[in-house]
Amino acid sequence: MSFSVFLRGVVVTAEKNIRIYYKKAPVIIFGILFPLFMFISFYIGRDIDISRFFPGFLAMTLFFTASSVGPLITPWEKQAGTYERLLSYPVTVSTIILGDVAAGMVFGAFITTLVLTAGLIFLAISVFNIFIMVISVILGCLCFASLGVLLASPSSKAPSNVMMLSSLVRFPLIFISGIFVPLQELGWTGLFLSYLSPLTYLVDIFNACLNGTAMLPLAVDILGLAFFTCIFLVAANLLHKRNLIKGL
Amino acid sequence: MTFNFNQGLTIAQIITFTVTAITSVPLFSSYLRGVDTINPIFTHHLPVWFGFAFILIAIIKISIRKKLILNQLGLKDAWGNLNGKNEPAIEVSNLTKSFGRIIAVNGMSFTVSKGEIFGFLGPNGAGKTTTIRMLTGILAPDKGSIKIDGINLAKDPIRAKMVIGVIPEAGNVYGDLTAKQNLALTGRYYGLSKGHIAKRTEEILTALGLYERGDDFVRTFSKGMKQRVSIACAIIHEPKILFLDEPTEGLDVQSRRLIVDTIQRMNKLGCTVFLTTHNIEEANRLCEKVCIINKGKIAAIDSPEKLKSTFEKTQTIEISFNQRIDKEALSNEVIFGVESMGDKLRLHTDNPDKAVKYLVALAQEHGVEIVSLVTCGPSLEEAFLRLTGGGE
Ligand SMILES: Nc1ncnc2c1ncn2[C@@H]1O[C@H](COP(=O)(O)OP(=O)(O)OP(=O)(O)O)[C@@H](O)[C@H]1O
Ligand SMILES: [Mg+2]
Numbered sequence: 001m002s003f004s005v006f007l008r009g010v011v012v013t014a015e016k017n018i019r020i021y022y023k024k025a026p027v028i029i030f031g032i033l034f035p036l037f038m039f040i041s042f043y044i045g046r047d048i049d050i051s052r053f054f055p056g057f058l059a060m061t062l063f064f065t066a067s068s069v070g071p072l073i074t075p076w077e078k079q080a081g082t083y084e085r086l087l088s089y090p091v092t093v094s095t096i097i098l099g100d101v102a103a104g105m106v107f108g109a110f111i112t113t114l115v116l117t118a119g120l121i122f123l124a125i126s127v128f129n130i131f132i133m134v135i136s137v138i139l140g141c142l143c144f145a146s147l148g149v150l151l152a153s154p155s156s157k158a159p160s161n162v163m164m165l166s167s168l169v170r171f172p173l174i175f176i177s178g179i180f181v182p183l184q185e186l187g188w189t190g191l192f193l194s195y196l197s198p199l200t201y202l203v204d205i206f207n208a209c210l211n212g213t214a215m216l217p218l219a220v221d222i223l224g225l226a227f228f229t230c231i232f233l234v235a236a237n238l239l240h241k242r243n244l245i246k247g248l
Numbered sequence: 249m250t251f252n253f254n255q256g257l258t259i260a261q262i263i264t265f266t267v268t269a270i271t272s273v274p275l276f277s278s279y280l281r282g283v284d285t286i287n288p289i290f291t292h293h294l295p296v297w298f299g300f301a302f303i304l305i306a307i308i309k310i311s312i313r314k315k316l317i318l319n320q321l322g323l324k325d326a327w328g329n330l331n332g333k334n335e336p337a338i339e340v341s342n343l344t345k346s347f348g349r350i351i352a353v354n355g356m357s358f359t360v361s362k363g364e365i366f367g368f369l370g371p372n373g374a375g376k377t378t379t380i381r382m383l384t385g386i387l388a389p390d391k392g393s394i395k396i397d398g399i400n401l402a403k404d405p406i407r408a409k410m411v412i413g414v415i416p417e418a419g420n421v422y423g424d425l426t427a428k429q430n431l432a433l434t435g436r437y438y439g440l441s442k443g444h445i446a447k448r449t450e451e452i453l454t455a456l457g458l459y460e461r462g463d464d465f466v467r468t469f470s471k472g473m474k475q476r477v478s479i480a481c482a483i484i485h486e487p488k489i490l491f492l493d494e495p496t497e498g499l500d501v502q503s504r505r506l507i508v509d510t511i512q513r514m515n516k517l518g519c520t521v522f523l524t525t526h527n528i529e530e531a532n533r534l535c536e537k538v539c540i541i542n543k544g545k546i547a548a549i550d551s552p553e554k555l556k557s558t559f560e561k562t563q564t565i566e567i568s569f570n571q572r573i574d575k576e577a578l579s580n581e582v583i584f585g586v587e588s589m590g591d592k593l594r595l596h597t598d599n600p601d602k603a604v605k606y607l608v609a610l611a612q613e614h615g616v617e618i619v620s621l622v623t624c625g626p627s628l629e630e631a632f633l634r635l636t637g638g639g640e
Contacts (some may be wrong), residue, residue, distance in 0.1 A: 012436045020424045060403050085419035085481070088388040088491075089437040090409040210329065223300075245347075245387065248418070 005203025009091040013099020014106070021073055022107060024164050032111065035061045042180060051123050051244050055206035056179035059140070061115050063174065063199050066108025066141045070148025071166040074101050074240070075159040078247040093241050097149055097233070105138075112137055128209050132218065136205040143198055146232035153239035156246040170228030178203045183215040200230035288522045289403055291604055313625040335398035337362045337489050337520035338383065343392035346376055352378040354544035355392070360522060360537075367535035367552075368524040371636050375544040376524040377417045381492045383522065384414045397488055402475055409436065415495050421477050423467030430466060431484050438485035439542035445484070452480045455513075456506055472503030479510055488599055489520045498529060501551060508534065524594055540635045547635040556626040562634075564624045570617040592620070 017044065021027060039057055074096075077083035086096065116137075119125050127133050151166040155217070177199035186194060193199045201216070201224035208214035214221070338360040345353045353375040360366045370376050381387040383394055385405045394401040394410040421430045428449055435445035453459045456476045461469070466477055475495065481488060492511070496504045511534065515521050525531050531538055532552050539549040548555055568591050575586045578595065582603045585596040596601040598622045611618050 002404070002406050005410070009406075009437065012433065015436075016422075016433055019429075020422060023424075067539055080423065081418045081420035082422055084381075084416040085414065085421065085478075087412035088409065088412075088416060088419070089382045089434070090406045092405060092439065110512060248386075 003102065005090055006092075006095055010090070010098045010102060013086075013091065014102035015098055017069065017073055017100060017103035018106060021066055021076065021103065024072060024076070026072050026159065027068050027107070030163065031065040035064045039113075039176070051125050053179075053193055053212065054119050054123060054125055055210045056177075056182075056203050058112065059199060059203040059206050059212075060174055060179050062108050062112040062137065062140050063144050063203065064170070065111040066083065066104050066144035067148035067151070067166070067170060069104040069107050070100050071151040071162045072159055073103070073149075075156065075162045075247075076153040076166035079157045079159060084228055087244075094237055096150055097236055097240055100149045100152075101142065101145045101233070104148050105141040108145060109137055112141070128212060132205065133209045136150065136202065136209065136222070136225075139194070139222065139229070140202040140205075143202075143225050143229040145231065146229055146236060147198070149241070150232045150236040153236055153243055154246075155208055171218040173197050173199050176200070178202065178207075178215070182207075182213075184213075198225060201225045201228075249370060264370065288610055292504055322425055332624070335395070336360060337364070337393040337397055337503045338366075338522060340383070341393050343379065343394065344390050345375075345382060345387065346390060351544050353382070354388075356541070356544070356546055357392075358546065358549055360520060362520055363515070363518055364537055365511070365521040365523065365535045367531035367538035368522065368541065369526075369528065369531055369538055369632060370524075370541040374541045374636070378544075379541075380414075380417070380491055380522070380524060384412060384416070384491050385409050386416070391621060403422045410485075411488040413482035413485065415475075415478050415482050415492045417493040419478060419493075421466050421474060421481055423465065426463050427469075427477050427480070431480055434481040435484050440485060448484050448486075449480075452484060456480055456510065467572065472499045474504060475499060479507055479561065481516055483510065483519075486517075487519065489522065490514055491523070492523045494524055494526065496525065496530065528627075528629045528632055533610060538628070540632055543634040548631070552628050555631045558631065562596055562598065562630055563626055564626065564630070565595045565597060565600060565603055565607070566592050566620070566622045567595065568619045568621075570609065570619055571614075573610075573616060575609070582606065 038060065041217060074083065077086060078174075086178075087093075120127070147170075148166070152162055154162070154165070156162075174180075174189070176193045177197045178194055179199075181190075183191065183194060183200065183204065203222040204214050205218065205221045205225075206215050208218060208221075216224075254345050302625065336359040338358075340359070341357045343353055343356040368376050368379065375477070380389065382389045382400075383396070385401055385408060397411050399408040399411070401408045422433070425433065431449045431452070434447050435448065440448070449462070450459070453462050456479070458473065458476055458480070461473065466474060470475065474520070477491075481497065482492070489512070494510070499507070506528070511521055511523070521530070523535065535552060537549070537551055538555065540547045540555070549559075550558075567590070573593075575588065575593070578586050578593065581593050582599040583597050583606070588595045595603065595607075604621070604623065606623070608618070
């Protein structure tokens with residue numbers, strides 16, 4: 001009985017988040033406009049084959065969208081004074097975290113699918129392996145939605161502070177993950193840095209699926225993403241519990 | 249170590265984490281060595297990945313089943329039911345919580361019987377909110393145990409939380425949802441069906457005078473209306489125990505009345521109520537038992553009448569004259585302590601008879617008129633002030 005209550009809590013929390021937080025400005029700005037501007041500033045006025053960089057761009061979109069919902073929710077709830085009531089429902093902190101992650105995942109998967117579909121229609125791109133593509137989109141969304149929720153953990157009552165912190169963390173990642181410079185062209189230091197970024201593995205899978213030019217074996221990519229997902233989830237769980245009382 | 253999903257997915261997460269770490273480290277390092285050659289993708293690594301996923305799923309499945317079997321055998325539930333019949337609604341022992349150096353709640357023990365309205369009084373910062381947060385599973389205590397309807401809150405938080413309804417001190421409802429949506433959201437957390445939610449929503453909103461505004465966003469509501477939505481959310485699932493942290497603070501008479509009525513109606517239906525308030529008169533009227541706390545400790549716990557009678561000696565007289573009278577002039581051997589309250593004076597005495605005779609004589613002597621004169625029995629407020637060290 002308890003497990004189904006737990007699951008129900010996750011689903012209801014996710015639905016609540018979708019209903020309330022998708023419409024908030026920071027989600028639209030950081031999740032949709034931001035990757036779009038990055039894309040435009042990178043491609044406009046340069047003679048680059050878009051299809052070649054499309055996988056990287058797709059991964060970046062997924063990264064930003066999936067991780068944009070999480071940082072907002074808890075600080076917003078604390079500021080609005082709704083967090084305490086939420087905690088009094090038959091849920092635990094883990095339920096809330098997983099509900100927040102699910103909301104980020106759905107957002108990320110939806111926008112990514114849109115962009116991918118647009119790419120398939122307008123560019124000379126095809127998916128080599130649909131199964132792997134689907135798995136990697138889901139795993140990527142899970143990973144970066146968890147990162148987003150982790151970023152919300154030092155939550156005070158100020159959503160703007162958390163959004164700033166999350167930009168500070170997310171920004172550098174897109175430069176070391178083989179999006180703008182392919183992994184194959186990186187030196188040893190660059191390569192080392194890029195292996196520390198979870199985004200690298202997703203870019204690599206997308207490259208494999210869309211361009212057939214992977215750097216790492218698929219198993220490594222998937223394990224890498226799974227590994228980071230676990231770290232993010234466990235850390236988010238710990239930190240959210242520890243900072244629960246802050247700003248309540 | 250028992251596997252318990254109510255505590256969250258921590259064990260499952262740790263298993264996932266460990267297995268992933270153990271498998272990925274050797275794989276990873278071996279691949280890093282051959283990193284300058286682009287490996288052929290997919291195919292020959294797929295078995296590794298599937299094997300890993302299979303093991304993981306198997307582990308999680310077995311863990312869940314173990315828990316389900318325990319439930320199926322009904323060991324825990326049967327145990328709970330056996331004991332649950334005559335258990336108190338709330339049973340707290342040695343509850344302690346500190347924030348840094350501040351000990352907010354210090355070794356509190358008390359029980360609340362089923363069907364009781366229990367008032368929790370104390371000055372600002374006494375630890376009322378901290379206690380309620382621990383009782384409702386929002387905050388984990390440092391020490392001590394809590395049983396809600398016979399369920400150990402630390403061991404089985406979700407099951408315990410299913411039987412309670414809460415109005416937290418800073419517990420707003422969602423401004424971005426309508427009143428009805430807020431109620432529906434709450435109902436879904438408790439697993440109510442759509443039809444049931446609709447029925448309850450109509451009932452409750454009508455009773456609280458909010459039915460016409462049901463489809464408006466809560467952010468457009470006044471404070472009192474928001475608080476009414478808040479209590480509506482707290483009772484939609486007909487909880488066995490209702491926790492309210494200052495539910496009537498800052499409300500007008502009508503909203504206050506609606507909320508008090510709701511509390512009494514729920515109580516008639518058998519709901520136990522745990523209530524904190526600063527309004528002592530309200531506690532006096534509503535509660536069968538009050539607990540007065542100070543600096544995180546229980547100062548007294550009893551029925552309001554018994555508490556008052558402890559302080560029988562101190563009674564008060566409220567008097568007003570048509571002219572100002574020097575406070576000093578009023579003191580004599582039976583009147584100790586004079587406070588001015590608006591246009592009235594409040595005198596503390598242990599002998600109302602002598603005091604009144606003295607006051608009448610005094611008025612005659614000074615040639616002033618007595619506009620009003622009331623003698624009051626011992627009050628809960630007086631008891632409260634004495635117990636919390638705020639009185640003279
Ligand atoms: N999050 C927190 N961090 C640090 N100290 C806290 C925190 N919450 C409460 N306290 C401290 O615990 C003590 C009890 O606070 P609590 O809020 O329980 O009082 P209260 O009885 O509800 O007061 P009030 O009548 O003002 O609502 C206070 O000294 C307060 O400073
Ligand atoms: Mg309080």
